[in-house]
Amino acid sequence: MREQPPSLRIAEALQQRISDQEWAPGDRLPSRAQLAQEYECTEAIVRRAQERLIAEGVLEGRAGSGTYVAAQRERLRLVRPLAREIGEQESFRTQMAALGKRGTWDSRSEGPLTAPTTVAARLGITEADYCVRTSYEYLADSKPVYLATSWEPYSMTSGSLVVLPEGGPHAGQGVVRRMAEAGVKVTRAVERANPGNANAEEAHLLGLLRGASVTRIQRTYYSSDGRAVETADIVVPAALCEIVYESTEG
Amino acid sequence: MREQPPSLRIAEALQQRISDQEWAPGDRLPSRAQLAQEYECTEAIVRRAQERLIAEGVLEGRAGSGTYVAAQRERLRLVRPLAREIGEQESFRTQMAALGKRGTWDSRSEGPLTAPTTVAARLGITEADYCVRTSYEYLADSKPVYLATSWEPYSMTSGSLVVLPEGGPHAGQGVVRRMAEAGVKVTRAVERANPGNANAEEAHLLGLLRGASVTRIQRTYYSSDGRAVETADIVVPAALCEIVYESTEG
């Protein structure tokens, strides 16, 4: 039987004091120097202990300020819209309204441009084919809650008023309705969900710490002839949103 | 402009050599001692560089053996069964069969026992109410691919032949059909998906490294009167399975 390392012992001691409500969520812990003195160990050991608890989401470190008990923020329940009648934007706005929040989004379209290999594969086009890329930032009461980057083959909508997803008379109506305007009927929605970690840019946009836990959703809409009409990369931070899929019997 | 740390420079150099296909997936890299000599740095710096790439999933360290280029294993496409007509087991077996694999599962039921607070809340029962807990390990060609732990209130099925999910004449038929036998109609399915990391036990059961990326799904079935009839914690490792939600228009 090997004895457990000092840092693990300290981690458990800190965890216990939090469980005992000696420190409440949001409270600042004593500094590493103080804790080291209290537990008669080095600062490095306290540091490792805190790192463990930070990784578990129990603690939260703020540079220059202190180490805090993680305040479990309210997470938004994000019901994914798999039905074809409702799009990302409308679904988001409706759900936020039901929570008494204002659901809005910022977007920026670019194109025509060529898609990266992986995106081209998802759309069933070649890397030479042109696309329109639109970046979204979804906001609840003006605070960012998740990100999305959408790709549409230029050939789907070229020559119509719906080339730019967030421009023209059909702005903000979602892919499905805009595609209907272009004569394309969307009959299938697929979402592939993968766990991951936020990169520096995503963390900055969402106000998270680098490496924060996220779910990456690859969403693709298909028309009745089986062709992909749009695909999107959606980044949902675990700290802000909980992803829900549901189906109810009529 | 601050210069980048040595370990980051080495990480990019290694990444480049992998991109250049100097090392193919599955290949073993030179030892840290060799790389340190080649790049004229210390072994610790090579180690940090490799740690970065391991965290990104580019490399894979095997104690006592070496550091390898991560071979991207084939990931099983796991379409989540949201429809009420089909259960977890039947869905899994069907999907594996379509891939030419044999989909089976091990299970172990225990009860009556009381549920932890969080599970009791999901089931809408008190912590004193009894439940039956069933642990599943889903296997593709006898290799574990994901885990599930199911909780059913004892009151739902007591007195019927379906008390134990994997025992009796209705074994392996899934919650929905078994509940129908007990006179309970399931009308709503909800899955909450959260990113996380495997603990030691999960990693062992699934043959993964500790801390491997997983998606934790909380699935709950509800009956027509709004009561929860079953809830499950499902652990899907990113390395082995890709989670898919889809809806197709009739």
Place this chain on the structure above:
DNA sequence: TCGAATTTGTGCGTATGTATC
């Protein structure tokens, strides 16, 4: 306003443990 003290974050080196061959 500014700057020093405090506190956490990052990077690296070393010692030791453990798995593999």
Place this chain on the structure above:
DNA sequence: GGATACATACGCACAAATTCG
């Protein structure tokens, strides 16, 4: 069982952010 190679834990130095007089 020895040699080799990666994993873990810890200590140290310095950078970055914050706080406060």
